[in-house]
Amino acid sequence: MKFSNPIEISWIASLINAELIGNKNDVATGINEIHRVENGDLVFVDHPKYYDTCLQSDASFIIINKAVECPAGKTLLVVAEPFEAYLKIVNHFNPFTPATTLIDPTSTIGEGTYVAPNVYIGHHVSIGNNCIIHPNVTIRENCIIGNNVIIQPGSVIGSDAFYYNTKKDREIWYKKMSSCGRVIIDDEVEIGAGCTIDRGVTHDTIIGKGTKLDNMVHIGHDVVVGKNCLFAAQVAIAGATKVEDGVILWGQVGVSKTLTIGKNAVVLGQSGVSTNLEGGKTYFGYTADEARKKMKELAWIKRIPEMWDRLNSQNQGTRD
Amino acid sequence: MKFSNPIEISWIASLINAELIGNKNDVATGINEIHRVENGDLVFVDHPKYYDTCLQSDASFIIINKAVECPAGKTLLVVAEPFEAYLKIVNHFNPFTPATTLIDPTSTIGEGTYVAPNVYIGHHVSIGNNCIIHPNVTIRENCIIGNNVIIQPGSVIGSDAFYYNTKKDREIWYKKMSSCGRVIIDDEVEIGAGCTIDRGVTHDTIIGKGTKLDNMVHIGHDVVVGKNCLFAAQVAIAGATKVEDGVILWGQVGVSKTLTIGKNAVVLGQSGVSTNLEGGKTYFGYTADEARKKMKELAWIKRIPEMWDRLNSQNQGTRD
């Protein structure tokens, strides 16, 4: 999330009651989680294991629970509870604003766009021209929908990320990271019925031009999908994965988080993808591998009994 | 889709600006995609690979992008862009009519039927007697629901088919085929919560009498399901597959397109069906095969290390 204006870091320090170490006169331009952090951003870290990653990241301002050595040109904001401080900043700049009307008046709906009855559109949503938004669709705040987009009934655009701060030494292990990213859907995209597309945690979830989703497709937070992709029913893509242009995922495929699926790759139905996949090839199985290899494996499995028999007959032979 | 009245083919030719070859004085009774085409129908074809299939199909009128030889008794409608011509005809006879009310006044709701708050019912829907339509359900235009049907919350009946005209030499690879079929749900059917049942592309999707669907079941376009079937949660059935009477699909089963699952077949949880299945048997695995065979395969896999050891000890033996 970028702030609408740069913010004095001293002001933020006083908001979260932090001790400042290092460069105290800088301005912050945004706040992001560690995978998406950019120069000018705040980031938080609350476990020594990740101190170095955060200190050496592009973040300019590190909210941290120990007064470690500050890298040159950066600023530490030392607090007892970095996650709570992070939440306080996010909620200050991006507060949850409860809607009271089905279609928030701050949203804009393009010419020729049809919004069916029972559609919810949160605040500051932008929808382009000639779209069809079917009944019982939910589009949450700040999402951006291009032109000629179709969203079939019951789908949810901009649900919160499934992303928690985890600590198993407290009563509630998982504390919710407020999602302050958006969903951006490009032109000519179609979203099937009953799909859910999570917003980014601090950045954006993006669906590229001309991509088509069948029903009940789940797209996790911060996923970036290219152009002209085709995802069949019940596909699920976990957080922050990148799917390049022209990828086809057949029904019930699952893709793990933070992976890259290369251009024009095809993944056959029910496959489970747990590694990066090179483009231009066809994959299959769990964990997904090149389809021709996997097909051979399946054929070999069927030959085990034959091997067993031969092994037995040889055994017989050598014993004679 | 059948037209409400037969239409002069010369009139259609002028609508889509086509050159007529062959029988120019006939009347068309409907329009269908190639898998569902009947005598009296229009069909379209835009790739030489499929010319023969369409010319030799039951279609009486072929919208085509080349002036090929016309089979006896048929009519060609030659245009530069057959898919766009097809869309123009479909949209002329079955235009998208945006609803402005939650329950369209052209729909009929039977005696004793309860429609909960927040249910959307599109135009010309027919719902029988003694049904329960739970909240946040969407029933789109022209669908037919029998008697004693229960539809649980959030389900979608009559969403568009996931069916596109594909050409990878243009900017947008996938262009949407307008779905002009319906969903027909017979008596005593129950649809779980969060299900999606796509309408037929040009024909109907049918759910037979007494069939019960658990939550989040996806039924693709033009699927025909028999009587007394049982589909557990998160089952997905792809387009134009036929499921005969009494079939049981356990949780998360996926069935590929245009298959036939025989009467009283049982498919165990998470199986992936990619071939026709004979009735009366139990299936399992990916790709699904008879369960007792698959169970043996799993048992054999566990014995590979034992085979390896024996192979090693023999090796030892023969080398001695």
Add this chain to the structure above:
Amino acid sequence: MKFSNPIEISWIASLINAELIGNKNDVATGINEIHRVENGDLVFVDHPKYYDTCLQSDASFIIINKAVECPAGKTLLVVAEPFEAYLKIVNHFNPFTPATTLIDPTSTIGEGTYVAPNVYIGHHVSIGNNCIIHPNVTIRENCIIGNNVIIQPGSVIGSDAFYYNTKKDREIWYKKMSSCGRVIIDDEVEIGAGCTIDRGVTHDTIIGKGTKLDNMVHIGHDVVVGKNCLFAAQVAIAGATKVEDGVILWGQVGVSKTLTIGKNAVVLGQSGVSTNLEGGKTYFGYTADEARKKMKELAWIKRIPEMWDRLNSQNQGTRD
């Protein structure tokens, strides 16, 4: 289901037109299906195969279709159609009450709780403090939601159980058991978008404190989930399974019915769980087994061709 007051068994006998055998002057305190039956309860049985189970259960009152010998201290209610009699009792004490407003006035909503537009809340629902109920959510009658609960858009709480009385010698094989249980969601729980949580058939479905569900998670009837569990997208848990505290189920995992998943177990993505799992371990595959065993199996499968080659070369060797 417990009755609000104890009911004379003679009164129930006349309601369902039953012949009473055994203790005729007792009072019933509730009605439950056989897996959940307690002392003071009615239960029904209509197949000789299950007579003994029901007669020897904790049920005090057995609705049965044959005048068998009555165990001491119990009561038989003999009727021709026990299932229909059971339904009549359930529907008498827990009739379906069609809502006419989006938020039923008999429901209570705690302080600081935000209910978005287009949310349906049935009768006698209780929602705690500081909850966020997002748009297009359905919460059906009698469900109980704790404090600080978030329910994301389109989710369904309290849908009917997928639970039928099955008889294949009648026209309609599957007859619906009316679900008279509830869903109880404890404090600090988060339910993702497009989830469905079925109510208990006669008891309650329970989600423990601090548990977090991603999108499109399906929880079957009478499932009991412990504290601080994490279920990723498209997980499905079938009826009456118990998931202990701290369990993690990754994306698209399916768990079969009436199982127990032990404390802090982790099940990797797409696994299919068909047996009880001991706590504290990581599982994988279909059917799910300890991950390190399954990983070895996958590695062994890849070595089959090598074994084949060695087998062939030995064969060669022994023939020489």
